Amino acid sequence: LIMENLETAVHDGKNFEARQNMAMASYYAGLAFTKAGVGYVHAIAHNFGALYSTPHGLANSIVLPHILDYSKSDIIPQLAELAKASALKTGRESNKQLADKFIARVRSMLQSFEIPETLDSLKKEDIPRIAKLALEEAHANYPVPKYMDKGTCEALIGKMVA
Template identity: 40%
Template sequence: MLIGQRMAGKLRCAPQCLYNNLFEAHVNGNNIEARANMLQAAYQAGIAFTRSYVGYVHGIAHSLGGRYGIPHGLANAVILPHMLRAYGPVAEPKLAELACDASIAPAKADDHTAAQAFITWIDNMNARLGIPRYLEGINAADVPPMAAHAAAESNPLYPVPRLMGAEQLASMYRVIAGGHFADEPAVRAGEGQRRSTERPSRVARTAERKVAAWSSKK
């Protein structure tokens, strides 16, 4: 582990702290205990970021923020579950550790089951917090330069579990957009105005399968 086994042990309580307190701190700002626990979890996460750095989620979020002014926190929250799925099996052991640390999955769960439970928890928490599943307003014409920017920022600086080139990152923008870019003609009336919180379109599912296909390659 990049942050070192000793330091990692000190930070292992952060996932459980987030799991127990994030939503409560969001809906009840008067709960000082929940807010204090979130402060501690944020501090521990900051240590982890400082020691081990970030990944493609941040690279893509920076490109979206620079191009469209999307707040960095919002972009990261939307992108995170999609990118974790895109990383595929190579990321599952670490995600499984987080799931077990947070009591999202039992310690005896296999890596795949625990990792998927962790990603699903992020999806569900985003929904509870009112964070959309997809981002609207992304233009297909902007994807190549944004993907190139994300690749240049991330490679080889960020210690990601799986390396992705600009072409692979470009596929992620369609996934994040829910399968439809703002400058593409609508397939049918109203399709272009599809709410970002709706189920993914057929195009989005195709993009997700494409990403999953190369993620599964060793």
């Protein structure tokens, strides 16, 4: 539902069918949220919101491709399934190729929405604090497919400095 309707809903806000489908997609995502392995996305995004008043959806959108890249090696089968569900399978691609296609599609969509992969307000000196808080939140509250330590988290957040 997301892959088929998000761009239309964003670019044509008067398209009722696309907006209705996105409402259902949001509902389904909410049901699946507790089993999703993207805890670092939300944990980092929460801290961007707390420190810089970044809207949560925007923060998640900025963080998501970075976490997908980081986690990819441990979630290739799941990403391949998402690629198939998103109609990205065109031939006999391997699961790794499908995972790469899915991540590329996410990035393409974000670019079409003019959402950057960096956060203008992010300050390098805040990165250690954000990493510490994000790891505490993620490890205590969310499933994550691949654990990271503080140094890895700091490096990943560092990629989001504008």
